[in-house]
Amino acid sequence: MRILFVCQRLPFPPNKGEKLRTYHQIKYLQESGIDVEVLAPVESESELRDAGELRDSLGLNVYPIMRKFNVFNYMKGLLTETALSVAKFYDSEVQSTFERILSTVKIDSVIFSASSLTPYWWRMSQTTDIRAYCDFMDVDSDKWHQYAETAGFVMKWIYKREARLIRELEIKSCVSLERCFLIAEKELEIIANFLPDNASLPLAVGNGIDTSEFYPSERQSSFVLKEHSSLEFLFVGVMDYKPNVDAVLWFVENVWPQIVSKYPQARFRIVGMSPIPKVIKLADRKGIEVTGKVNDVSEYFRSADIFVAPFTIARGVQNKILQAMATGLPVITSSKGAEGINCKHRQDILIADEPDTFLASLDFLLEGDHFRTISQHARQKIVEEYSWEKHLQVFKQTITGELNESS
Incomplete structure (x- = not known):
């Protein structure tokens, strides 16, 4: 054939x-x-x-x-x-x-x-x-x-x-x-x-998801919660695509100032090719880096602590969320971002549609053993269901x- x-x-x-x-x-x-x-x-x-x-x-x-x-x-x-x-x-x-x-x-x-x-x-x-x-x-x-x-x-x-x-x-x-x-x-x-x-x-x-390419790093596997102030947040995507642009703009305007206020050394990396001027300008904000095109995006997944995907516009399944889950990277996303993914809130992903609930989800993630359990459940979900x-x-x-x- x-x-x-x-x-x-x-x-x-x-x-x-x-x-x-x-x-x-x-x-x-x-x-x-x-x-x-x-x-x-x-x-x-x-x-x-x-x-x-x-x-x-x-x-x-x-x-x-x-x-x-x-x-x-x-x-x-x-x-x-x-x-x-x-x-x-x-x-x-x-x-x-x-x-x-x-x-x-x-x-x-x-x-x-x-x-x-x-x-x-x-x-x-x-x-x-x-x-x-x-x-x-x-x-x-x-x-x-x-x-x-x-x-x-x-x-x-x-x-x-x-x-x-x-x-x-x-x-x-x-x-x-x-x-x-x-x-x-x-x-x-x-x-x-x-x-x-x-x-x-x-x-x-x-x-x-190719789990031989996207897998947890030793740093993520042994994550400890004693250094909240240096948390690294990540978003990955083509940065002239409207849903991606809208997502990072919403996050920076509505959530990032409160995060930096509470965790002064926090960083937010926006990784992806073709960033438009509005996205490039975000790098002027405290703690934000806009990388442009990178050779190996999986390295950025493995060096981050939390993946954010606050989509206001979305269709289908977001590969970037599946990739984050495969690396054991806890994901905080919107309801639209979670559509199409077989996931449960506060079990293998965190879902938040408003700034207050986004920040509450971050607080929940950093309490007790939640980071570790959500990370493990996310990775297990990908291995079992997303080959x-x-x-x-x-x-x-x-x-x-x-x-x-x-x-």
């Missing part, structure tokens, strides 16, 4: 949410004896080299297409009633390469890594018997609705337009494609509310037809 992955971004190196998920899907299928080919846009010479590393490390064919984003893509999208997510990533050379591969290579199934990529399929969907799937990951239309709730007039209009057009793509995909996938059961509840009767409900395929192999079995079985044969 041969599968073609059409990716929104090159899934290598696997250093952020969507890349991680797609990379592990590809790796799992390839190691299961399925031939995998990858078609993805690249935007630099370094990404071209990354494409070569992906090819060599997993032993598969990679078709990297060099593209440069043009602002006129957005203008064309606005004029043609096209979702801006589609306009941003659509590329005519990707389209022609996609059609050439399908006409010259024996491909059994195509997997799109985002709903915004499905327009590549519609032009030829009636002339082929190849099966097509889409990994939505999250219900993106709902994310755009969330953006609109707090935006100003112009951006509210843009976000609402994007939500409507992406929802149309999500519906069309669930009606026309073989099957679609989402990360979490919570996402299924959301999409079920607007799918028509002739649409297939997507399957939930959760994310996993990639466990979550990707149903993904493989669906694409190969094994699930239908056994049902």
